Amino acid sequence: MIDLRSDTLSKPSKEMRKAMYEAETGDDGRIDSFGRSEDPTVRRLEDLSAEISGHEAALFCNSGTMANYIAILTHEAQRGDSILTDRSSHISRSEKGLFMEHLFGLTPEFYPVDDHGIPDSDAIENIVKNGQSRLLLLENTHNAYGGTCISVSKMKKLCAIARLYGAPVHLDGARIFNAAAYFDIDVKALTSPADSMMFCLSKGLGAPVGSMLCGDRDFIYRARKLRKILGGSMRQAGVIAAAGIVALEDAVEKSKVDHENALYLARNINTEYMKIDVDAVQTNIVIADISSSGRSAAHLVNELEQKGLRLQAISDTKVRMVTYKDISAEEIKKAVSIINNYFNNKYL
Ligand SMILES: *Cc1c(COP(=O)(O)O)cnc(C)c1O
Numbered sequence: 001m002i003d004l005r006s007d008t009l010s011k012p013s014k015e016m017r018k019a020m021y022e023a024e025t026g027d028d029g030r031i032d033s034f035g036r037s038e039d040p041t042v043r044r045l046e047d048l049s050a051e052i053s054g055h056e057a058a059l060f061c062n063s064g065t066m067a068n069y070i071a072i073l074t075h076e077a078q079r080g081d082s083i084l085t086d087r088s089s090h091i092s093r094s095e096k097g098l099f100m101e102h103l104f105g106l107t108p109e110f111y112p113v114d115d116h117g118i119p120d121s122d123a124i125e126n127i128v129k130n131g132q133s134r135l136l137l138l139e140n141t142h143n144a145y146g147g148t149c150i151s152v153s154k155m156k157k158l159c160a161i162a163r164l165y166g167a168p169v170h171l172d173g174a175r176i177f178n179a180a181a182y183f184d185i186d187v188k189a190l191t192s193p194a195d196s197m198m199f200c201l202s203k204g205l206g207a208p209v210g211s212m213l214c215g216d217r218d219f220i221y222r223a224r225k226l227r228k229i230l231g232g233s234m235r236q237a238g239v240i241a242a243a244g245i246v247a248l249e250d251a252v253e254k255s256k257v258d259h260e261n262a263l264y265l266a267r268n269i270n271t272e273y274m275k276i277d278v279d280a281v282q283t284n285i286v287i288a289d290i291s292s293s294g295r296s297a298a299h300l301v302n303e304l305e306q307k308g309l310r311l312q313a314i315s316d317t318k319v320r321m322v323t324y325k326d327i328s329a330e331e332i333k334k335a336v337s338i339i340n341n342y343f344n345n346k347y348l
Contacts, residue, residue: 002331005312007324010206016243023242029233035221041238045245048194049212054192057220059213064174065095066232067213069169074223077134079105084133086113090145109133117145121157128165136162139172141179147285149179152189159193171197178283179254205247206325209240258284261323261332268336273343285319309338
C-alpha cells in the first residue's frame with residue numbers, strides 16, 4: 001500500500017530509534033532553579049529548537065495543537081477577545097476548543113487571503129489598526145491551500161504591521177521547514193520575525209511525537225506553567241525528544257526530496273479528472289479537484305485504495321496527497337500509474 005494521506009504517517013528512522021534507546025532522561029515535569037526541564041535530552045532539544053528558530057527559548061509539547069493553544073493563551077488572549085486568523089487555517093478548522101464558549105471562548109476574526117492562502121496585508125492593517133484583535137496568527141506553509149509558502153519579506157511586513165499596532169504575532173509553522181526548503185533559506189529567516197512560533201517534529205521531519213513552541217525567555221517560562229495546568233507536562237520525555245533531535249538534522253535539505261516527489265506526482269496526474277493547480281505545489285502537499293470525474297472524493301478514495309493507493313478526501317470534491325521520507329520516487333511513479341490507469345480504464 002502506498003499511503004499518501006499525510007506526512008504524519010512518517011515512521012521513526014533506525015537512527016531515531018537508536019537515539020531513543022540511548023537517551024538520557026529525567027523528570028520533564030520538574031524544573032531546575034533556572035526554570036528548565038530536569039530531563040537533559042529535552043533540554044538539548046529545546047536549546048537546539050531555540051537556536052534554529054532564532055528565538056531565546058523553546059518548549060517541548062506533545063502536539064502542534066497543544067503548542068498553538070499554549071501560545072495563544074500565553075499571549076493573554078482571554079474569553080471574548082478576538083484573534084485574527086484566516087477562515088481555512090488549521091487553528092480555525094481544527095483547534096476549535098479555542099472558540100468554544102465552554103472552553104476558551106475566543107472569537108476568530110478572519111482576514112482575507114489570496115488564491116494561495118497568502119494573507120492580505122492591507123486588510124490586516126485595517127483590522128489591527130482599529131484595535132479589535134489581540135493577536136495575529138499566520139500559517140506557513142498553509143495546509144489547506146496545499147502547502148503554499150509565505151515569503152520572508154511578506155512575513156516581515158505582516159509582523160511589522162502587527163507590531164506597529166501592538167498586536168503580537170504567533171506563527172503556526174507546523175511545516176515551516178518545508179517553506180524554508182522551498183525558498184532555499186535558513187528557517188530562522190521565516191521564524192524569527194514572529195513573537196512566537198510552533199513547528200511539528202512529527203510530520204515531514206519524521207519524529208514519532210512532538211512539536212516545539214519557540215519564543216522569548218519570559219514567554220516560554222509562562223508557557224511552561226500553562227502547559228502544566230493544561231496537562232501537557234511529561235515525565236521521561238527524553239525518550240521522544242531524542243528522536244526530535246535526530247529529526248532536526250538537515251531538516252531543510254531532507255524536505256527537498258519530498259518536494260521533488262510531490263511536484264513530479266502533480267505534473268503527471270494533472271488531468272481534467274484530477275485538476276491540480278501546479279503553481280500551488282510548492283512543498284510536499286498536492287490537492288486535486290475531482291469535480292469533473294463524476295464521483296465523490298470518498299468514492300474515489302475507496303476505489304484507489306483497492307488498487308493499492310491511499311489518498312485523503314478533504315471535501316466532497318477534493319483529495320489530498322502528501323509526500324514524506326518513507327515514500328520513494330519509485331512509489332510515486334507507481335502512484336502516478338495507478339491513478340492514470342484508473343482514469344484511462346474508466347474514461348477512454
Ligand atoms: C498538523 C498541524 C497542526 C497540529 O499539529 P498536531 O500535532 O496534529 O496537533 C497545526 N497546524 C498545522 C498547519 C498543521 O498542519
